[in-house]
Amino acid sequence: MSDSQEILAPFPGIFYRRTDPGSDPLVELGQEIAVGDVIALVEVMKMFHEVQSTIAGTVLEFCVEDGDAIAMGQALAKIATKL
Amino acid sequence: MITVVQPGLYTTVQDRGRFGFYGVGFPPSGSMDQYSSAVANILVGNNPDAAVLETTFLGPTLEFEQDANVALTGASVDITLDGISIPLWTSVSVKKGQVLAFGGAIAGVRNYLAITGGINVKPMMGSRSTYVASHLGGYEGRVLKPGDRLEILQDSEPKEVRVGCEIPEDLRVTPRAHQEIRIVSGLCHYLLDPQSQELLISKPFTISTEANRTGYRLKGDQLSFVERRQPFGAGSDPSNVVNLGYPVGSLQAPSGLELICLMRDAVTGGGYATLATVISVDLDILSQMKFPETVSFESVSLETALQLRSERAQRLRNIAELVNSIA
Numbered sequence: 001m002s003d004s005q006e007i008l009a010p011f012p013g014i015f016y017r018r019t020d021p022g023s024d025p026l027v028e029l030g031q032e033i034a035v036g037d038v039i040a041l042v043e044v045m046k047m048f049h050e051v052q053s054t055i056a057g058t059v060l061e062f063c064v065e066d067g068d069a070i071a072m073g074q075a076l077a078k079i080a081t082k083l
Numbered sequence: 084m085i086t087v088v089q090p091g092l093y094t095t096v097q098d099r100g101r102f103g104f105y106g107v108g109f110p111p112s113g114s115m116d117q118y119s120s121a122v123a124n125i126l127v128g129n130n131p132d133a134a135v136l137e138t139t140f141l142g143p144t145l146e147f148e149q150d151a152n153v154a155l156t157g158a159s160v161d162i163t164l165d166g167i168s169i170p171l172w173t174s175v176s177v178k179k180g181q182v183l184a185f186g187g188a189i190a191g192v193r194n195y196l197a198i199t200g201g202i203n204v205k206p207m208m209g210s211r212s213t214y215v216a217s218h219l220g221g222y223e224g225r226v227l228k229p230g231d232r233l234e235i236l237q238d239s240e241p242k243e244v245r246v247g248c249e250i251p252e253d254l255r256v257t258p259r260a261h262q263e264i265r266i267v268s269g270l271c272h273y274l275l276d277p278q279s280q281e282l283l284i285s286k287p288f289t290i291s292t293e294a295n296r297t298g299y300r301l302k303g304d305q306l307s308f309v310e311r312r313q314p315f316g317a318g319s320d321p322s323n324v325v326n327l328g329y330p331v332g333s334l335q336a337p338s339g340l341e342l343i344c345l346m347r348d349a350v351t352g353g354g355y356a357t358l359a360t361v362i363s364v365d366l367d368i369l370s371q372m373k374f375p376e377t378v379s380f381e382s383v384s385l386e387t388a389l390q391l392r393s394e395r396a397q398r399l400r401n402i403a404e405l406v407n408s409i410a
Binding site for chain 1: 092093139140141187188291292293294295373374375
């Protein structure tokens with residue numbers, strides 16, 4: 001039995017799944033993550049900020065594309081949580 | 084002393100600003116939302132020049148090593164004291180050892196934290212404001228970091244303000260997703276073609292993700308400039324002019340592609356046509372806006388802009404009277 005929860009954007013900016021264009025995504029679909037794991041970067045005010053997961057579980061999907069502009073509070077990823 | 088446990092996203096020490104050095108390239112800096120900042124100072128009995136903390140999207144977690152009265156204004160946000168929510172726009176008593184923690188802004192962008200006495204950093208060129216680009220003023224000329232320790236000024240004589248003193252709803256800032264922003268005509272407004280002059284005040288513009296204390300980029304329809312032979316000394320793009328001074332609030336449109344509004348850490352001069360200037364009271368409003376919120380520009384006269392500025396000053400005097408009367 002599992003449920004899904006969303007990780008929300010803590011501030012507006014540009015969403016990146018990689019620390020630099022050539023590297024692998026910080027987390028992959030299906031990957032198990034813990035609270036505090038860095039799942040993405042958001043570029044805001046010419047600085048990059050880590051988005052840490054607020055949820056423990058399995059990455060079900062990313063709701064935005066790499067490089068998309070995101071609004072504050074927008075869903076970034078769906079995480080399957082074990083009940 | 085106050086210890087910075089977590090600094091938040093972009094937290095700086097600011098006051099009203101650093102004036103008199105614009106001509107040599109130093110913008111005023113100071114609180115982006117001057118009104119909210121001033122109200123926070125009033126609520127703790129500070130003089131209007133006292134330094135406050137300005138937060139951006141996500142504020143800090145602070146541990147107080149002394150008793151203090153504080154007030155928080157600006158963006159809508161959940162703020163807790165030892166885990167219990169405290170009201171904004173209200174004077175609050177903090178005891179030694181308590182921890183003040185900001186959540187993320189819910190509406191708006193910036194919060195102002197005033198502490199009785201004001202934050203004591205060394206004034207630089209007459210101001211405690213941080214100008215990060217030049218590593219000047221504030222706390223070591225930079226944004227706060229974990230472990231920083233903020234000193235509270237003790238030698239000033241703050242007015243007594245009753246704890247729990249609350250600013251009425253209609254005198255608070257209400258962030259909205261769309262705002263009318265008033266502008267006065269710029270020195271180079273005539274370089275926009277007539278259609279673009281009309282477009283500037285009729286079509287909405289969207290705040291982009293590139294928006295900070297130096298400038299806000301806004302996206303909207305393409306603006307075009309009158310055809311002319313570029314004068315000697317001007318760049319080749321139609322949006323270029325011979326270098327001139329940029330007022331704070333100046334709107335420019337490099338190549339007509341997007342608007343840049345200069346904010347309180349403005350670039351003080353350059354070679355883009357200055358199309359219009361956002362009036363000072365509406366820079367407060369713009370400072371609380373973020374991607375993907377929208378603005379419409381409304382053209383007003385300089386007299387109206389100055390009138391609105393003096394009305395803001397009067398509103399602050401009324402608030403000070405109100406707060407003092409219930410002390």
